[in-house]
Amino acid sequence: MRFVLPVSWHRSFYPRRGGAPLAVEPSGDAMPPLGDAARAAAELAAGVTDAAEVRRVLAPVRTALAGAPERAYAEAADALRQVRTGSWAHRLAAAFLAPDLAGPDFAEVPERHPLAPLLLASASTVEQAQGVLARLAPTQAEQLREPELLHTLAEGIGDGVLDLYARYWTGRSVEYTLAGVPDYLAAMIEALPAIGTGRAFETLLGLAGQRGVPAAIMAAADRFPDLVVPLLRANASRPRVAELLSRHLARHTGTAVVATGAVPRLPQWVEPATLPPIRVAAAPVVQRLMRGEIPPEAGDLARFGWELCCRWEEAGAPPAGRWALEAQALVGDDETAAGLAEAVRRWAGEGAGQRVAAGIDVLRRLGGDAALRQLHDLATTAKSRAVRARAEAGLAGVAAGLGLTADALADRLVPRFGLAPGATVVLGDGPHRITAGFDDQLRPWVTDEHGTRRRDRPGSPFAAIRQGVRKVTAEQVHRLELAMTAGRRWSAAEFRVLLEHPLLFPLARRLVWITGPPGAPGVAVRVAEDRTLAGVADERADLAAGDVLGVAHPADLDVPAWMAVFADYGILQPFPQLHRPVYRLEPGESAAARLRPVAVVRLLALERHGWRRAAVEGARVLGMERDLPGGDVVAVGLDPGIALGPRPDRQPEQRLCDIRIRTPEGRARPLAELDAASVSQLLADLAPGQETSL
Template sequence: MGRRRGPVVVEGLVCADVTVMAWADGERERWWARADALEHGLEQDDWAKAVSSADKLSDLEPEQVPWLFAKGPDSPARALLSTTAFLRHRQRVDLGRVAVARFELDARAYALGEAAESADELGLLVLPFRGPEAAALVAGWLRHLGSARLWARLWLGRHPEAAARALIPAAAGKPGRARQNAEAALRFLSAAGHGPLLIKTACGYGEQAQELVEALLDTEPELPAGRNRMAAGQLPEIRAAHGGVLPEDHVTRLLTALTRSSLDEAPEPAPGDPDRPVPLVVASSAAAQPLVREADPALAELLTSADRSSLAAFGRAMLDDWVTAGMPPAESWVLLAQAHLGDDTTMDALAPLVRSWPAKSRHARAVDGFAVLATAGSDVALRHLLAIEENMSGGPTNDRATVYLTRAAAVRGLSVTQLADRLAITHGLDTGVVVDYGTRSFRVRPDEHLVAHVVNADGRVLARPPKPGVKDTAPQAYQQFLQFKKDLRASAVEQAGRLERDMLRRRLRPARDIPGVLLPHPVLGPLARRLLWGEFDGRRLVRALRIAEDGSLADLHDDTAAVGPDTPLGIVHPADLRGDLGAWARLFADYEILSPFPQLGRPVVTLTDAELSATSLPGFGPLDGHRLVKLMSNGWHGNGYHIGSRVHTRLRRRLAGGLVLLAEFSPGMPTSQYPPDTEHRVTEIWVDAEWSENWQPVRRTPLGEVDPAVLSEALVVLYGTTD
């Protein structure tokens, strides 16, 4: 057999185009108008002199940068474009648009650098630049999952001829990432109807280039087969579906087909509008994630011919071999193939691996593992995915787990919360659990706090069964009961924690799920009955409701409340109740209802109507540096220091809905001296948009725009440091 030919390379092709500006109608004016949105706080009279005489522009104060680009002196502003000392402003979208509108080609390096560093958020900055550098940059974005791919498609659709001239030399070059990116971009242009333009442009590079482009557009991209060590004889035998063992040539064909296992085409990103005040941006980690591609007809036929249990064992052996070999990327198809081969035993084996990979910097493999679990979609697989998502510490990898969970739940017509409710383990209590000694048995009955007891033959409830005697033939049942009791208690704690997070994150359920899912569940039911629920309109509490003894819903006056089956219900936070908190607390005390986690007795900060309408709250104090450091380890972060002084002047905490809570304090605290002995005082507390630099002198956001539960939790932590 002859050697496989490599890709054709045409040497010496170069695109000599010069980058030019190619604005859409009115686009430059719209971008320049964003100068009014750049916040730089209280402008100082000496700023113009300071920037004109500065030895190093990198020493500018943070608030001087947006001022300089928006309306500062021309020469220092242009000089700043060539530095790398930008502070990665949260106003980067507006800052970039204003710089490009004002300085055009002089801002090219700055704009392309910003776009390359944060493609999802800042990829829109390349749109008016027409030239080879922009083409090479956006070609690499077509494989992204978030808004970067959207900006790439917009740029290619806007500059197809320039893209063709710039990318054909790369597509004819040596194998590598640049060639792959260029080929993908050219295929996109062809699919968008620009095939004749591509052929015409390729003619300008010569006959070889024309033939190469014609062949490229006439074929599907090859999937790399990788370095295949998986010889059929080194893996377990596969039983045939109707008896016997699959022959070796059949297994070899199966292995070859499995090497084509891959993720499906990425779902389209959400539509973005570069001219919005704050462009609609979807981060790659939060974008819709692709599942594993369905088996092609050849693979599907091979899978059908095999016994499923034997096939799953074969797949696990492949997975073990791949992991032992160090998980070579060229054979990552082995992981994705588990979506075709695996059963619940496979998912039990795969989940611990997936959970461990992020800590080993195997983030891409972990995301592939999420895809396998979500594609498998069985109860066992999704329970593992739920546990992984719930126990991760945050970040892009965790975001992808959440997106995969959302997609898997949607396949069942559910939200992630509803999915978690339905997959909560019952420990067999829904069908009955018995401690069976062989000669006698005891029925297990948990109490309302999910502590397991047993009922003997005469109906008496015992804390635990009597120890087995000499006549009992299954004495091990006693230890099994003790373990069951521990497992049930652990599940109760786990599910109570999940319900508490549902309260804090404002996760809602349709009212029909209370009697239909929660109350019949042997673990969730007792927990749900001990909580105060509420009917919500968005994040606003309409009315609070408790679950009465007969399973109906009752209001504060103990009257039965009629609720529609689709009405959103959620777990009430005490900040939602305002003046009714005391009455509900007394009612729960009268009925001796003890919540499974702090709810009505939870520390709470409830603002008055006047405070909710206000855009800031007064400060408090004193508090020392140790207390500030404690805040910074409890969800707050230092924010607002000045480059020259390196002094923190405020604390910042992220809230839901794209908002942040800020607390200004004085005197500032040096970032290099934690913690100083100086006493400090919080001078003001206010809310701002997360993307803002928070320097504006005027407060614009009423505190009432923040979810009351989220705001209360943040303020409890802030105020709690004064005790």
Template sequence: MSDALPRLLVDPPWERDARAYREATRAAAKAVALVPGLEPPADRSLVWADGEREEWLKLCDRPSYLSDKEKTILESEGWPGLVRAYKDGTVTYTPNQTFMFKQGPEELVRPLLADWRTVPKGGWGPKGDDLKALLARFELGARHIVFPHAKADRARGARALLPVLDLETAVLMAHWLSQGSGRRIADEWLARHGAGAVPFLVPDALGKARVPRDKARAALARIASRHGVPAVADAARRYGDRAAEAVEGFLTEDGPQAAPKPPAKPPKVAWLDRDGLPEVRLRDGRALPPEAIENLIGALTFTTLPWNGDLRTLPGLDEVLDRCDRASLSAFGLAVFESWIAARTPSRSGWVLDQLCLLADDAAARRLGALLLKWPGSGTDKHAVQVLRAIGTDTALAWLDRIARRASAPGRRQTAEQCLAMAARARGLSADELADRLVPDVGLDAAGTLVLDYGPRRFTVGFDEELRPFVTDEAGGHRTTLPKPGARDDADLAPAAYRRFAELKKDVRALAGDQIRRLERAMTSGRRWTAGEFERYFVEHPLLRHIARRLVWTTGGTAFRIAEDRTFADAADAPVTLPDGARVGIAHPLGLGDAVAAWAELFADYEIVQPFPQLGRHVDEFTAAERDTGRLARFEGATVPTGAVLGLLRKGWERGPAEDGGVCHRVVRRFPGDAPDLVAELAPGIAVTAVDVFPEQTLREVRFTAPPRGALDPVTASEVLADLAGLG
């Protein structure tokens, strides 16, 4: 059978590479091109991407932790007083020092920067966004802080080194390129700096020490793969023609001094039970033999998905995928993923997620999406979100939208939002427009029904206004559920139809919750649709029209509802026609004014239960004192459940940084434009790793970072006040 299989499954490239490597090593051992003693440049510079520095500068303005002592100094003596306290040794806590350097007047803090020292390992030095903010504000003046901290905490700080171009950073990136966890950031750094990084790498690449030589050569080869060998050789010519020729030699496969490349071998996958995997079949129905399956697993281990990059696969894998049965491949890929989850996501096996980009069907996308709502692994959840984006089907993107709104981890929600934005841009849409298009019809026809076939009998499934399913038999009789298959029913059709009904109920229940929350956000954000979009995505949609009929809509100052016959009527039940160019939105009670009472009476008469509070929604406004001072004293001192505070995270609030003991002492609500942030200080605080340690929180202080005055529109102001009022 081997002659009928793709070559990759019979003679995999890592075995061919191993043979070639042994031969090349023998030849290269006789001639290793070295030019020892080269002195690397001492230059240092920053290379910013478009708009990058401006974005990082915004991080300086984020709220930071200050102890009561520093707050008192700042409030009473201003920035000069805080700087004096720093010079006197009073301000010793590094996060407080970081805050001072991020937000203090530059003429006061820049002279102190050169002598500022922090502890990169085991200390409380700046991390992540703080490093970006410092580099953007002080540029190379902050390099002595940024580099050691980014090196010591690669997971959170590595991206701060992307603009930095100097010897230490180049050597570090060459080292990271050889390590799985650092390869992505090193690859991005080399792509950014290209030929500019070459002079810093050539001395090691042509030096006598083998380990740094191999790493530097691998980095130069990565640059050459993007910019070409001539560009790298020209950049190396600053060291002379001999050095340039040596560089060109080891980068050119047929060069007289070519250095052999160690073969890439697939990792051992000891945790995977091969006997428990489903068969993979060729298109003609024949199953792959065990040795071919082993080679398929090996080929899949080379699959990688870089952030913002294209999926990378082993050459020859496309032929395998083309010649194998798609359904069996999907089942195989899902089984590998399930085994990985059952084995508790072993380390150095991220390829299991990446192979789903190739093999996953909608069933695998649903399984991955459901897991991501409460991901069991550690450190891989954000990459798993990116895999959903790469799968790219409507089902995968619909789950991505659900994760962006409902995932338990804020970082995971943020990653999902970024991935949705990327997917939307690829389709020429906004994230909200994409979400409109991803609402599935779950197989319902235009009438909102689905026929399920038991063989000798058939049933029609529909949904009422509250999306509860109902069943109608062929005689017109109504049921609340589908009957279990009987002895006279078709042995294949009936069980499949019964399972389909159970899946349908589950899908609609989850979909209803997601869409209700989405529409509530659309109301509070003031989103609008064209008349055509409104008709397509709400009035005609077999499921969403049930939710849409229970809301009051508005266009151009005219409020209306959707009647049972899908026409539009106002509060007096008079017909409403959407004018040309209409922009339709969900009416907020503040926009309805005195008409709220009439609409509430009408909905009560028709016994319409709204999917979320609209007509009975709590509305509020800032007092004059709150607008002028920015302090919401009416909420201060209240004791509220910790769970209620965490619930704010699903309404656009963010958790502040973890401080001593891993406890978060604030939640923050940010607003677009120039509006100030709203900060709620908590006591005793939320323990990040065990949120139930402190079951209650006291709102110690609730204030804007600056007086809001007219910075917030009335709806946003009312919603924020309702968020806080609802904590109790």
């Protein structure tokens, strides 16, 4: 059996040693004594009777063990063997942390033991998992519905999840359960695409007509093409399978192939005679064009493909014709990307979720700066939270493939509008020739062929550039302010991207920067006119290859000294940095003492500034959270909670309660340990009367 861990499962999955590769493996150099950590975790868990809560407590330690160096793991395993000599609770907690220790437990675990469900996450055969299931009470077996167990069992027992979950839901055959239990079908559609076995994929093929299954088949085809393509060909006579094979081959080879070898009947909405022409310079045209031997005239193929897509939409977007949309990833250009992004926004308003998801995926696969800029625009400005989240995920995937962070990719995607490094551009010829550009404040200016300043004419070539720069400047000012409040750091190489950009450089010049990670002592610097760095006394500062720096928060600065420097140079800041209020907690004071009830409208406005909804139960949001420097998360509870239906301005004020800091490992952290900048921003966001400029 093969298994490929989907990216979306990384936070709902219990890894095991020797299993699917971890997204981030712990470093052997920085690892704590795992033996002590594992022993303490098992001892702590043994005193809890809720198996789901025990899994939550032990999950970070299990992840650390799965990626630990051999020596560290061996020491931890020895410690856990000693723990297993205690009660059954100790034994089961240790087996969850190190599944290779669980061998005898599957046959010996007492029936209905409170922690018996832990063994499901350690099973490596369907017989082991079914043996555990037979010993569980009905209420305990309900834990199989949790995504974490489903995902972990998909890796551990492969397509055996078909049998295990059929036994749980009906006690009858897989076929009977697939036909009669929608929840079982939904669980299998999610799990099977990650499992590289013929049975898993043939089960999906047998359900190709069911809602959601075609997308699962395409996901499996992307992960296991050597297994899936032959099975698709062998089953091409089944409903929709031939279409899925064509889509898969078109996506990965650039050529649409009909599985049966027959010429397909074109939909009525195509009307080939009225499509834009594709001009080429040689014949036979079609075969050589499809093989890439002769390029079409610039733009022809893109216009042809986009017209097909528009006609498909006008015909009601029939599912069988979605190839017209997916073909844009192969033939599209910059104009296609702009049109497709507009269509995604329109489809989101119409509730066409599948079309929205496909359109965003096409933008991601189309690639190129224009398509990725449109994807970034969707991720930051789309009205729908679901569209923003999907676009963010697409950008994150592209960034990871390039070895960049999402923020670093966003820096590289800021358009230049044809401007030279000094933010100037020459337009026109002869007596109509003008030189235009932007000053240090990014205000536009125009000179004629004699160098005389004049007003720009409406509708001139520079008017479109001026409008685009105004929009981009507002976006980048907002991003830089968010970077300050979130503690973002640039490497030396990433910072050079800002210095070499005609629009980002003037913004970077008007801010104070600071070296080092958030909360650590650093050196405050500014960007000088010659794109070098200078300190508060105008001394030159240099960045070494391994240094990082970020937009300085005033809590970390000698504000009066820097105000004097900026006043001397006449520098106006793009947002309040040096004039930003700084809030601090007095010794022994709690953040809760500063908090007062807050209007729902203000709380929801924080979503644009790094906060997100959390703890959604039913139709009510019971908390909000945001990321902190270093990977920590701050979460705050809301009482009575934000109802998802009524208008925000008609809901009662929310009482802020239970402020918690959570580390990436799930450990609680006191607010007093936060750096001064994070505390100041937290109070500014949440305490009435302490608004930020965001």
